[in-house]
Amino acid sequence: xxxxxxxxxxxxxxxxxxxxxxxxxxxxxxxxxxxxxxxxxxxxxxxxxxxxxxxxxxxxxxxxxxxxxxxxxxxxxxxxxxxxxxxxxxxxxxxxxxxxxxxxxxxxxxxxxxxxxxxxxxxxxxxxxxxxxxxxxxxxxxxxxxxxxxxxxxxxxxxxxxxxxxxxxxxxxxxxxxxxxx
Amino acid sequence: xxxxxxxxxxxxxxxxxxxxxxxxxxxxxxxxxxxxxxxxxxxxxxxxxxxxxxxxxxxxxxxxxxxxxxxxxxxxxxxxxxxxxxxxxxxxxxxxxxxxxxxxxxxxxxxxxxxxxxxxxxxxxxxxxxxxxxxxxxxxxxxxxxxxxxxxxxxxxxxxxxxxxxxxxxxxxxxxxxxxxxxxxxxxxxxxxxxxxxxxxxxxxxxxxx
Numbered sequence: 001x002x003x004x005x006x007x008x009x010x011x012x013x014x015x016x017x018x019x020x021x022x023x024x025x026x027x028x029x030x031x032x033x034x035x036x037x038x039x040x041x042x043x044x045x046x047x048x049x050x051x052x053x054x055x056x057x058x059x060x061x062x063x064x065x066x067x068x069x070x071x072x073x074x075x076x077x078x079x080x081x082x083x084x085x086x087x088x089x090x091x092x093x094x095x096x097x098x099x100x101x102x103x104x105x106x107x108x109x110x111x112x113x114x115x116x117x118x119x120x121x122x123x124x125x126x127x128x129x130x131x132x133x134x135x136x137x138x139x140x141x142x143x144x145x146x147x148x149x150x151x152x153x154x155x156x157x158x159x160x161x162x163x164x165x166x167x168x169x170x171x172x173x174x175x176x177x178x179x180x181x182x
Numbered sequence: 183x184x185x186x187x188x189x190x191x192x193x194x195x196x197x198x199x200x201x202x203x204x205x206x207x208x209x210x211x212x213x214x215x216x217x218x219x220x221x222x223x224x225x226x227x228x229x230x231x232x233x234x235x236x237x238x239x240x241x242x243x244x245x246x247x248x249x250x251x252x253x254x255x256x257x258x259x260x261x262x263x264x265x266x267x268x269x270x271x272x273x274x275x276x277x278x279x280x281x282x283x284x285x286x287x288x289x290x291x292x293x294x295x296x297x298x299x300x301x302x303x304x305x306x307x308x309x310x311x312x313x314x315x316x317x318x319x320x321x322x323x324x325x326x327x328x329x330x331x332x333x334x335x336x337x338x339x340x341x342x343x344x345x346x347x348x349x350x351x352x353x354x355x356x357x358x359x360x361x362x363x364x365x366x367x368x369x370x371x372x373x374x375x376x377x378x379x380x381x382x383x384x385x386x387x388x389x390x391x392x
Contacts, residue, residue, distance in 0.1 A: 025265075025272065026265075033211070038205075038208075041200075049207070054211065057212075058219060061224045065269075124196075126200055130197075141197070142197075145197045146200070
């Protein structure tokens with residue numbers, strides 16, 4: 001923070017009030033963290049969820065002072081999380097070892113062991129099916145089905161048209177059914 | 183077609199139940215965020231707590247030093263006020279507040295007489311700032327008077343203004359406003375909690391036990 005701002009310490013600052021009620025970052029975190037984590041659990045999986053969760057909120061904190069519109073903080077932070085999840089999905093896809101290899105399964109078991117009871121059941125074949133989707137389809141399916149967001153919201157988070165969002169959800173669900181049916 | 187619809191609904195239900203426990207996991211994942219944010223230099227203010235003989239203390243750190251210390255009953259109001267008036271980028275961080283909290287612990291344990299952590303008094307201007315600067319130079323174990331600090335701040339007759347400046351000292355204990363008493367030797371004020379002033383002065387040996 002600029003020193004000039006610190007000197008206004010005890011005086012009310014109209015600039016902040018005029019910015020339209022950006023809540024304290026910790027309150028924003030508390031209100032949005034469960035939704036963001038749920039999204040990341042579905043998209044990047046339990047092993048990477050903690051790291052991407054932290055990256056997402058650090059990016060949000062970095063951008064927080066320049067936030068012009070605080071009316072849709074959930075949409076804003078989910079858009080950040082979506083970019084992070086898709087980037088990670090793509091970098092994983094470029095790696096020589098596939099994501100669902102035995103090492104990864106071992107990592108996943110370790111992560112699960114660390115989780116409190118009541119965490120996700122990693123033996124569920126749905127995880128494998130979700131991981132089998134291209135990153136954008138996976139993100140679209142989690143937005144639409146797990147978070148129950150509208151196609152307009154899915155499109156907003158993924159920076160695409162509603163038609164594309166709808167197509168991604170449709171293709172994703174179809175692919176999951178195929179993988180589960182194998 | 184009916185089978186397909188049922189199949190879709192079932193699949194959607196299974197997908198939703200896949201992320202059971204996300205709320206609890208998100209809480210755990212948030213725990214280290216304040217420290218990570220402080221390390222990356224993303225916080226305008228970091229806060230932490232320490233327990234002391236004068237009760238629970240809030241310690242707030244700016245990039246320039248300790249900027250606020252509050253006693254137990256004022257902690258919630260202070261955090262709200264700082265987030266609203268200074269910056270919303272305020273988070274709890276044990277790391278960023280660690281040095282000041284450690285020095286406070288040592289002080290209350292009788293192992294420290296002076297604080298080394300830098301103090302950020304940039305919010306206090308004018309005569310009030312001069313009063314606090316004069317107060318910061320009163321040595322451990324001794325006391326001064328309202329008249330004396332007013333004089334050293336440049337106006338010996340402004341005792342009431344000096345008292346007001348001390349009463350709104352943003353960093354009590356570290357800037358030792360408890361070492362300022364009345365010219366007649368009576369203790370004067372301490373934000374309505376004279377018992378705390380007594381504890382601090384006894385700790386420093388400036389006031390004898392009864």
